[in-house]
Amino acid sequence: MPVTVKVRTSAPTGVRHAPPARGRGSADSHDPGSDEASVGPLPKLGAEIASRWALLTLFIVAAGLRSLIHPAISAWPVSFVCLAPWIVGVGLSRHPGRVYAFTFVSTSAFYLLNMSWLKQAAGPWYAALAVYMTLFEVLAACPLRHLMRRRTVPLAIVFPVLWTGLEFLRAILFSGFPWFMLAHSQYRVLTLIQTADLVGAYGVTFVTAAVNGAVADLVLARLGRESATARSIRARLARLGAMFAGALLLFSLVYGQVRIRTSRLSEGPLVATIQGDYLNVVTGDEASARQKFARYRELMSAAAAHRADLYLLPESTWGMILSPTHPRPSDYEYVEEFSRRTGGVVVMGAATVEFRPYDLVAPERVYNSAYVFHPDGGEPGRYDKRHLVYFGEIVPFRFGRLRPVYFWLNALVPFSGPNNVEFSTFPGESFRTFTMEAASQDGRTWRFGIPICYEDVMPYISREFAADSDRRKRVDFLLNISNDGWFGRGTQQEQHLSTCVFRAVENRLGIVRSVNTGVSCFIDPTGRIRDRVNPEGPPPGADNSGFSVARVMTDDRLTWYSVHGDDFGWACLLAAAVFCLDYIFARARGRGSSVVQENTT
DSSP states (O other), rough: OOOEOOOTTHHHHHHHHEEOOOOOTTTSOOTSSSGGGOOOOOOSSSEEOHHHHHHHHHHHHHHHHHHHHSSTTGGGGGGGTTTTHHHHHHHHBBBBHHHHHHHHHHHHHHHHHHHHGGGGHGGGGGGHHHHHHHHHHHHHHHHHHHHHHHHHOOHHHHHHHHHHHHHHHHHHHOOOOSOOOOOGGGTOOOOOOOHHHHHOHHHHHHHHHHHHHHHHHHHHHHHHHOHHHHHHHHHHHHHHHHHHHHHHHHHHHHHHHHHTTTTOEEEEEEEEEEEEOOOOOOOSSEEEEEEEHHHHHHHHHHHHOOOSSSEEEEEEEEEEEEOOTTTOOOOHHHHHHHHHHHOEEEEEEEEEEEEEOOOOOOSSSEEEEEEETTTTTTOOEEEEEEOBBBBBBOOOOOOSSSSSHHHHHHSGGGGGGTTTTOOOOOOOOOOOOOOEEGGGGGEEEEEEEEBBBBGTTTHHHHHHHHHHHOOOOOOOOEEEEEEGGOOOOHHHHHHHHHHHHHHHHTTOOOOEEEEETTTOOETTTOOOEEEEETTOOOTTTTOEEEEEEEEEEEEEEOHHHHOOOOOHHHHHHHEEEEEEEHHHHHHHHHHHHHHHHHHHO
């Protein structure tokens, strides 16, 4: 075991500097008390963290800094250093077991705190999602520690590859949950997010993570008390890492300015986005369907004074249920008459029930739908949501041999209620797009798609709307309808908005959002947020409902990302897998060397 000496008083508490090992084959070249002893000699970083409290403090600081970068605080400059304490702790900890345990504790606390809005809909089960998301970062700690202690590569290069790869994995595994991505912290910094039209939000994550890695490189170079040769190597790595991160950041800034200055924005139709403000809870909504309908009628009538071309209402607006085989309800007739009277298209959310008596699997199918009413009074167009949220809209294993598992899971979900109701909906069959004629522009025709609720979080959904198989732009803009009333009134609404901004930049599409409880607004193809409903919040004693009327902006450019998708994310995931395999093979070689050495002695 190497001899350690206490650091100078200026060094961080709990950090010890280790002298250089006496040779790669010596017993002093690694710590036999750790699980890494079987892997073989470890190159020293020049310092160790022996104190559990110092390590835990570093990880808690990192979790606290990450809490600052997302809404509601949105201190985006902090995102460039927020992960550096965690990176340093992962590499310098003398005990790897503490790295994984403290990563689990601190990261779980981060997600539990910042996703507390989910508790209103999921109850205590939201903790399961927090733990699930934590596991990705525990997994990241293992190859990261391996690379820091066994490979001579700047962290500014390997860390963003690893972090971006695991963010991408979290976005695609099972149903996917790309929330709290490092990129989302930059959603207000327009210049930095323009690279999303090349490589998606993952490119913004990569650049931000690279700066964190460069900061960690500089810290490790400062802490090291090694031989002159070792110090020279660490200083060279720090310089190389700083140059790499700086080059990425400079490219992002220059590219962002070029894309913003050369944007081909043009005015689209005049849209009125209408926002309700009603909380939904499992035990009963804050207002009845009749009360909601009356309020939305008031808002629609007020918005009609602006003679908009299109009126946009939220998902599941007031609980209207439509069936192709049943008589239309009176609220349907009102919307149809409103569209004829105003000459504007009306887009709103409603549930669809289809009865299929000859379908032995599911004679009744429920869909989460968006309806498009045209002034000509014809049959409204319909888009059924394609990407359903696990345990919110669908419970897995509903059909097939694992159906008993489905019943067990369904009973656990709060939405099933005391009677164990099967609440799962069915996914739509296609990414349907629609057309409209703008009366304010002499009947000019526009094309649009309608991602529903969480679909604006999933990058592939907007990309499916944006480009066809012939590499042509399918739509001119997107309309996002959502019901965020399930999550209280707090940080969730702004967090949801921060993800939607990237869909606009990735595909150069203007987006209009209509969201119950907010945030309803317009997003330009450059990512600029404008014309919010109640931007300063509701007046005292009033709710947060209202409307905003503006023209949606369009951009005819077809982006690289719309055509090629997540190639960059897949590349980072593949590289992260290579890092993991490198660790596994290193352990295998180390164990083999240990066996040979024991036999020879």
